[in-house]
Amino acid sequence: MSTVPASARDRLVAAAFDLFDVRGFDETTVDDIARAAGVGRTTFFRHFGSKEAVIFPEHDELLARIAARLDAGDADSRDSAVTEAARLVLRYYVGEGDRARIRYRLISSVPVLKTREIASIRQYQSLFARALSGWTADDPDAVLRAELLASAIVTAHNHVLRRWLRGEVDDPEDAFGHAMSVVLEPVTQAGGETTVVVVRTGAAPDQVAAAVQRALRSS
Amino acid sequence: MSTVPASARDRLVAAAFDLFDVRGFDETTVDDIARAAGVGRTTFFRHFGSKEAVIFPEHDELLARIAARLDAGDADSRDSAVTEAARLVLRYYVGEGDRARIRYRLISSVPVLKTREIASIRQYQSLFARALSGWTADDPDAVLRAELLASAIVTAHNHVLRRWLRGEVDDPEDAFGHAMSVVLEPVTQAGGETTVVVVRTGAAPDQVAAAVQRALRSS
DNA sequence: GGCGAGTACGGTACTGAGTACCAATCCTTT
DNA sequence: AAAGGATTGGTACTCAGTACCGTACTCGCC
Numbered sequence: 001m002s003t004v005p006a007s008a009r010d011r012l013v014a015a016a017f018d019l020f021d022v023r024g025f026d027e028t029t030v031d032d033i034a035r036a037a038g039v040g041r042t043t044f045f046r047h048f049g050s051k052e053a054v055i056f057p058e059h060d061e062l063l064a065r066i067a068a069r070l071d072a073g074d075a076d077s078r079d080s081a082v083t084e085a086a087r088l089v090l091r092y093y094v095g096e097g098d099r100a101r102i103r104y105r106l107i108s109s110v111p112v113l114k115t116r117e118i119a120s121i122r123q124y125q126s127l128f129a130r131a132l133s134g135w136t137a138d139d140p141d142a143v144l145r146a147e148l149l150a151s152a153i154v155t156a157h158n159h160v161l162r163r164w165l166r167g168e169v170d171d172p173e174d175a176f177g178h179a180m181s182v183v184l185e186p187v188t189q190a191g192g193e194t195t196v197v198v199v200r201t202g203a204a205p206d207q208v209a210a211a212v213q214r215a216l217r218s219s
Numbered sequence: 220m221s222t223v224p225a226s227a228r229d230r231l232v233a234a235a236f237d238l239f240d241v242r243g244f245d246e247t248t249v250d251d252i253a254r255a256a257g258v259g260r261t262t263f264f265r266h267f268g269s270k271e272a273v274i275f276p277e278h279d280e281l282l283a284r285i286a287a288r289l290d291a292g293d294a295d296s297r298d299s300a301v302t303e304a305a306r307l308v309l310r311y312y313v314g315e316g317d318r319a320r321i322r323y324r325l326i327s328s329v330p331v332l333k334t335r336e337i338a339s340i341r342q343y344q345s346l347f348a349r350a351l352s353g354w355t356a357d358d359p360d361a362v363l364r365a366e367l368l369a370s371a372i373v374t375a376h377n378h379v380l381r382r383w384l385r386g387e388v389d390d391p392e393d394a395f396g397h398a399m400s401v402v403l404e405p406v407t408q409a410g411g412e413t414t415v416v417v418v419r420t421g422a423a424p425d426q427v428a429a430a431v432q433r434a435l436r437s438s
Numbered sequence: 439g440g441c442g443a444g445t446a447c448g449g450t451a452c453t454g455a456g457t458a459c460c461a462a463t464c465c466t467t468t
Numbered sequence: 469a470a471a472g473g474a475t476t477g478g479t480a481c482t483c484a485g486t487a488c489c490g491t492a493c494t495c496g497c498c
Contacts, residue, residue: 008447029483040448045485115338122337141401144378148402151370159363182360183367186405227476248454259477264456 009047009057011037016054021102025110052116055103059120062092066124070131078135079187082128082149083180086157087173089124093161094172104165125154152183228266228276230256235273240321244270244329271335274322278339281311285343289350297354298406301347301368302399305376306392308343312380313391323384344373371402 006014015036019028030051034041048054066085073081093100107113128150136142156179164172225233234255238247249270253260267273285304292300312319326332347369355361375398383391 030485031483042449043447046446049485051484115334118341119334119337141398144375144398144401147374147378148371151374152367155366155370156363159366179360179363182363249456250454261477262475265476268456270455 008037008039008043012039012044012047013054013057017099017102020055020106025106025113052113055106055113056116056120058092062089063123063127066127070127073131073135075135075137078132079184082132082153083177085128086153086180087176090157090161090172090176094164101165104162121154121158124157125150128153149183149187153180156180156183227256227258227262231258231263231266232273232276236318236321239274239325244325244332271332274325274332275335275339277311281308282342282346285346289346292350292354294354294356297351298403301351301372302396304347305372305399306395309376309380309391309395313383320384323381340373340377344369347372368402368406372399375399375402 012033016028016033019032019036023032030044031041033054034044037044044054048057053059065088069085069088070081073085096103107117129147132146132149133143136146139145157176160169160172160176160179163169163175169175231252235247235252238251238255242251249263250260252273253263256263263273267276272278284307288304288307289300292304315322326336348366351365351368352362355365358364376395379388379391379395379398382388382394388394
């Protein structure tokens, strides 16, 4: 009855978080984790490609969920599509609770885990960039703008998530909404703001405006 | 006379790039590199912390240069400071020539190297974020805005660098200037303020536009 | 029930990265 | 010439990750 019915994979994850938390990442061997989970060392590597990967057990599935959400969007629903897709990630980590906090502590102190996390984040960013790149069109800088927006979304997400993990924010969903408004404010208002150049020459005003516009596009 | 006078460190880097390029990263052991450089295996690990690190030999020094350039800037010279700091990185890699191209091929095909590169990029980003965070003040979202701008700068840099590495761009400096104008265009227009430029000279409109363009390139 | 097929598991053996330690050599300083 | 610090090479060790093999369990199917 004390034998947990959880799958070997789940037991490995639980044992890994436990051991990493109390003993430290470097001081814990894969053998230790496998033994604590009551399985062989081979089984560990069958479920996780590396010792670090066990810290991000659902990463691949999350990636797939994000990709699916982005695929469901289109150019018109762009802002809400990316916001909701990023919110999926935020909700997942917030829903993890203590496990997310332990991961945060580990990542903050173990360089190899920080590297791994950064690489994971980059995968999300690539998903967003690809989706955005497919939506924005007929702009010579479309790819660059897509990458910029993708990096901004991911940065906003991580900013809010880290603040929540540090206990600096109570309602992460709300904070993320605000952060996204900061991200999208220049995008949505683009072209709405006016830069006026007053020239006292005899040139026609619209000629001057056209020149400034060209300059701002700086092509 | 065929014995190169280069330092052991330089010989290790050259041997590593050679072997990785022709034989592949995974198929090359540290022993191979050390033997090709005419030194012991221990010496390799004395100069580079890991097998991957030899691909980014000057990374730490570059980081220090960026930090120094950012430290030399202040809130007023913000745009030019970050632009010039990023340009230092761009110039370094462009100046490397073939070595940068070999690295790009390796990174594109070897996952562990891609991870390493992403982590390196993140270090630059952190430098920018910290500098920007110190400059922008009295804004409740100051940290977020600093992180957003830092990620945008790094994204713009990488966008241009990768395009140059793929041969899609001839003049990377010029392309980067343009990319930075795209990055800074929403920032400079932030707040919906209207910038009025009154020119009392008899200059032609396109001369004025040219002056604005130069100012936007901020270098 | 029996039975092959596919699957999850455990064990063993191996390669190679990274670390610790020790001895030798070189180079500087006095 | 002697002492002392720094760079190097060699050896031995731990452990992550891979390959391979034999075994147990399960699920249809006859």
